[in-house]
Amino acid sequence: MKIVTKAFLRYRLRRRSLSILQLLGIACGVAAVIGMGLSAQSALSSFGKAVEFLRGRSTHLMERPAGPMEEMVLAGLMKDPSVDYFAPVIDRRVRLADSDAIRVLGIDPFLDRTIRPEISRTYLAERAQRNKEDPFSFFTDDRSVLIDSNLASRLRVKPGDQFETSQGALKVVGTFPNPSGEPLILMDMLNAQRIFDLRGSIDRVDLIVNDEAAFRSRWEKGYRIESKRQRQETLTALLHAFKLNLQALSLLALFVGTFLIYNTAMFVVVSRRRDAGVLRSLGAGRYEIVAAFLTEIFCLGILGGALGAVFGYILSRFLTEIVGSTISTLYFFLRPSPQPWSLLTLVAGIALGCIASLLGSVAPLIELILTEPVKALRGRTAYRGGKRKAGKIALTGLGILCIAACFLLLSFYHVYVGYAGTFIFLLGVSLFTGLTVMLVAPALKWLFAKVGGVQGKLAVANIRKNMGRTAVAIAAFMVALSMSIGLGSMIDSFRHSLIWWMNSQLKGELYISTRGDVDVPEDFYKELKKVPGIGGIDTYRNVQITYRGMPTYITAINASILQQFAEFGWVRGGKENWEPVKRGSVIISESFSRRFNVKKGDTITINGTEGAIRFPVAAIFYDYTTEHGLIMMDRSIYIQHFKDRTINSLGIFVDPKYPDREKVIAEVKRLAHNRNLPVATRSELHGTILSVFDNTFAVTRSMRVLAIIVAFFGIAGALMTLFVERQREFGIYRALGFSVRQIAGMTLFEGIGMGLVSFLMSIGVGTALAMILIKVINLRSFNWTIFYHFTLDPYLLAGITAIAASIGASLYPIWKVYRTYPQIQIREE
Structure with missing residues (x-):
């Protein structure tokens, strides 16, 4: 047993460059989880310190509602x-x-x-x-x-x-x-x-x-009394959906990494099959060989996990700053300090690497156990079964997709169920890879024959013939590209929905004091009302309250002005929804409605300065200002019940019949500057909101890039697997007159072919993933509707990434082709 294990481990020392490639692949998958976990931990730790420092020894706080x-x-x-x-x-x-x-x-x-x-x-x-x-x-x-x-x-x-x-x-x-x-x-x-x-x-x-x-x-x-524990829970609840989405993104990257680890384990089996056959022939037992393989794979898992922990720690320092900036923009100020290096980080990385390596090596080891010594001595096993076998695997995938659909339909219980359904969906579509390769191979063969002649034809044939190796790498790359398309489409759709919302709801010519640090004096509001040409002024007051133990917001506005000038996006109805608001009813945002299961016609109870007040709900509107929900009421009703005349900002609407619009705008700006109040035009406010929106998805973009990097190593690993399996075949090609350049070209076409198949699959899978993210995950996490909007950019980016990554992943195998002599390749030992 010891001799067999030593023989296997010595191989790693002889193939250092290949071992490094495989270690990097495992490390990237582990780094995604460690990096995101540490950054989230840093944010929560800093948040706890901030609350503890500012609240000190107090047990409660008391404030007006x-x-x-x-x-x-x-x-x-x-x-x-x-x-x-x-x-x-x-x-x-x-x-x-x-x-x-x-x-x-x-x-x-x-x-x-x-x-x-x-x-x-x-x-x-x-x-x-x-x-x-x-x-x-x-x-x-x-x-x-x-x-x-x-x-x-x-x-x-x-x-x-x-x-x-x-x-x-x-x-x-x-x-x-x-x-x-x-x-x-x-x-x-x-x-x-x-x-x-x-x-x-x-x-x-x-x-x-x-x-x-x-x-x-x-x-x-008349007062809101909150214990320290309640305050901590309230603020933590503000971050719940954000934290949950960070965890899901890191797990998606690890999901892609699991494919890669499978590829790595498969490569270990393939590259050592002949050695295993020789050792079996010399008397080594079947399970001694398996134990030796497991030792080798666990060594890769330990080293890759340790390396991933280091990479993840470095990544966390970058992500911590992004996470802190995003939380500060969306919720409350937070400047988290990066977590210090600890032994637990290393242990977590090694544990992830070992567990993922073990899961990824199950199928390759089963293949090794079932391979007879004589077949193992031949050094390779051809993929058999063709379309029939690929069809059976696809049927299994169809069954898994049905399970995924059940999970997604049950996601209303909890968003975790939706995430589970998403992962199961990606697993199910991955099993269609073999059938897709079979179906697109003829068209791909024709295309590559036109471009690369015989090398192109042979490349497609090799992808199809070795589908037991190539399908996993294609699936991993397809999932990574699908993530890129799905997340990109979701972000673009969200952005388009946000622009629609801004154009409907924020239609004022000017907005005064929108920064949150300067309130508008009430006498200034009265002064502005006297300016000729102003058609209406909307007063805006936004305060956080607690409703059913959860944080939400009350917004006080001028209902008659918004009825006249704004075009709210109503879930049902139109401008007639404003009439009951003028008489004391409230309207609620879609996120409030979904979060607290409140419908039009229901009554909500809020604590005012004189005690509990019951408000009938007149309508529900679309809103993207906060996922925690919004209760909107007329300013006169708000002052009556909360005795608060504060104005956070003003929206200025110019009378459309007034002849000199620019003069009105100039006069308002002059009066505001005299009071040292910041002024923003409609386009400036919209630009600021879009800038904040774009910055909030910086973490998402980082995870998309990391998933592509992980899949890049998958393509490279698959090509190296084919290279090791087919050394004798390459030797025969060159002995028959193929030049080194032709064989290198064939390897390049194989990489590009795998990338193209991945991209073709990702078009459909990415679109479906976008719909899942929009209609299930975002709806369950943030309780608002995003309207799907098709844009070509995510697909173009995925296509360019597929080609570039495929070519990049082919470089190392091509280099190995150039370094290998024909007589070594053709020789049978």
Whole structure:
């Protein structure tokens, strides 16, 4: 046994370049999962640190259901026996000169010292070190702030310096370490109230409560009370669908990698079949040979998995930045730090490599066990069965597709069921590869004969004759290309749906203060209403609430203005849906409807400042602003129930009958600039939204590229398998007068032929995958409808990728052809 194993492992040392190729293939499949897993772990870890740092020791927070609360509430909290400690907070954002929105916390350092002792210690330490002549500048100067040390380094400021923001210049009086990673500015609460025009108001109160039930019974009416655990769950829920899709993308790459590992195991069997036959003839047992093969394959799995863990760790550092940027754009600011290298990462990579290697080697080892010694000595086994065998395999694939269809139909139970159905679908269509090769071979043979003569004909014949080897590589490449087409088509369809939504719903000529860090003063809104030529102004207020324990949003708008100027995309009905909204009903987004199973005509209950309010649902509309759902109501109704007159932004609609449209726009811009309010035209706002959309799919594009790289190694491995199996055949070709260039050309045609078959299959499979992603996965994950829109770009990209990758994968086998002499190829040992 030991002698047999040593003989097998020595072969690896003699074929170092081939071993490296196979190790890289396994490593890429493992790296996809490790890299994505580490980046998601980094995001969640940083998120936990941020919540812990900002909430400190508080057990609960209390805030109004929407908008700021009256400062007078603090007097009542002082007398409440259920409250041990409390700290009022102003939680706002300012925008820097580089357009980044930075969080500002206005705190009372004395009340805050028990809730957030780290911040209080920082403040006291900085106060002791600041200039002695003005130790109280943090309180007396309403422009004095503490900023975290990372932000100070980025802005290149130190104590005593000033920096510009959307709220004017702020003076740095000290810095503090911030483990959360989120850029943070601290200032005295009274100063924050002055700067943000919140005199007499605060955003929330952080509390340490000793009796939750008693506290809720006294304060729950009119306020939203949330425990630390509930807050963590709420914020985690915001990331659930995003995290789930990251995991699915990495598993798709591993799915392609499993094909590759099968190819690698098959290559091991093929390249060592003659050695196995010799050892069997010399007395080695069948299972000794199998054990030796398993040892070799496990060694590949261990080394490939370890290499994949290293690659995955490097990949995670790139993906972590993309994931953090995407979360910051879509949900809340997050700047995750890459996970440190650990032994667990290495163990996970090795485990993945070994498990995938074991699964991929089952079929090749069964073939080895069933091969008699005499046949093994011949060095190759021809593919037998032709169309009949390919048809039987395709029938098996058809059965698997039926199972996949059942899973997809049952995906309404959970999106995991939809993902399982997607993987089963890809497995089922892979079994149609052999039949597809048989069907397209005549047309491909005619085409290659026209282009490459006899080498082209022989290449197609070799692909078909060796389908036991080529079909797996074609299937792997087909799945990778299908992923590229499916994801590309889904993204393009989503983009087209988003453009339709923007053109329907965001039809204002100008939008004022859309950045989220500057609210619009109500007197400015009244001032704009007097400008001649303005047909209507839509006021926009968006607040996050909790509905049935889940995060969602309320949006307050001017219903009569939107009825007149906007063209909402309604699931049912038209502009008549606005009439009940004016009288107190609400409309809900499609994602809210699906998420909470609320239909038109139902009633929803929301907590207002005076307690629970019941709102009838007048209609459902298409919306892509948030997958967590949106409740839209008229501004007058919102103010009535939530006592919040805040305006986040304004949409300006010019009267179509007014003769000088440009004059109106210029006047609005002038008035806004006088108030230091940012203004965006309709096209600028649409461009910003599309830019955000494109950036959110950076991770998806990375996984598409990785899947193509994995499949690239699959094609190269298949060609090397054919090369090893057919060395004697190559020798005969050259002995009959074939030049090295002709044989190399035949190898190139084989690679291109496999790529073309993969591409032809991926056209249909990729389109079907796009429909699954749009109609099942996205619908179950994000609860919104994406309208399929055909674009040629994903198919062209897949076609170019197929040809380029096939040619690239052929280079190493061609190089081996050039290095091998005819007398060595033809010799039988």
